[in-house]
Amino acid sequence: MRAAAPCDLPAILAIQTSSPEAAQWEVSEYLAYHLRVAVSPSGLAGFVVARTLVPGESEILNLAVAPEFRRQGVARALIEGWLRDFPGTVFLEVRASNKTAQKAYKCLGFQDLITRPEYYDSGSESGIVMKFHSC
Ligand SMILES: CC(C)(COP(=O)(O)OP(=O)(O)OC[C@H]1O[C@@H](n2cnc3c(N)ncnc32)[C@H](O)[C@@H]1OP(=O)(O)O)[C@@H](O)C(=O)NCCC(=O)NCCS
Numbered sequence: 001m002r003a004a005a006p007c008d009l010p011a012i013l014a015i016q017t018s019s020p021e022a023a024q025w026e027v028s029e030y031l032a033y034h035l036r037v038a039v040s041p042s043g044l045a046g047f048v049v050a051r052t053l054v055p056g057e058s059e060i061l062n063l064a065v066a067p068e069f070r071r072q073g074v075a076r077a078l079i080e081g082w083l084r085d086f087p088g089t090v091f092l093e094v095r096a097s098n099k100t101a102q103k104a105y106k107c108l109g110f111q112d113l114i115t116r117p118e119y120y121d122s123g124s125e126s127g128i129v130m131k132f133h134s135c
Contacts, residue, residue, distance in 0.1 A: 001038055001076065002036065002037060003020070004030070004072070008037055008044060009028060011043055012027050012035075012037070012047045013063070015047060015060075015066045016064055016126050018067055019067075021095065021100070023061070025049075027121045030047075030049045030062075033049050033061060034086075036078060039071065045066055045072075046063070047062075047078070048075075049062045057088055059090070059092065060082070060090060060091070060092040066076075080108075088134060089133050090134065091131055091132075093130070096127065097125060105130050109132050111132070113129045115128055115129070
């Protein structure tokens, strides 16, 4: 796990593109936030982008793991690394249809907080806001 550098952006874009369930940002915008990558001998395995809101509160803006590295603890390592450095309350939002991510976040200790109805895609899909409290 390490902080990302601009030279990581093409690999981050490739992971994002192979993860259509994740938010599809212009990846250069991630450099304005905390951007971390999980590194494997064969390249990047995943990334997380997050921001602090106020001391003790942060938000995960996006997270994706390359399909060939899933179910191997990469998301866990990225989130636990974030929580180690920024303990407190962490929020994130996930599409209502993204049951895999919701299951993974629940395994990692997040709980449903609120539903934002008709939040995505011009109102066709709700967003689930999840919350984790680390201390
Ligand atoms: C959701 C995602 C990030 C999980 O990444 P991952 O590296 O496979 O997750 P991990 O291996 O670290 O697993 C973390 C926990 O979630 C659970 N989990 C992961 N995928 C799961 C699945 N498909 N079904 C059920 N549980 C799952 C794991 O069992 C693990 O819990 P455990 O340690 O208690 O066994 C990954 O599937 C992904 O990139 N999806 C596409 C992008 C996306 O949806 N991003 C979220 C945007 S909000």
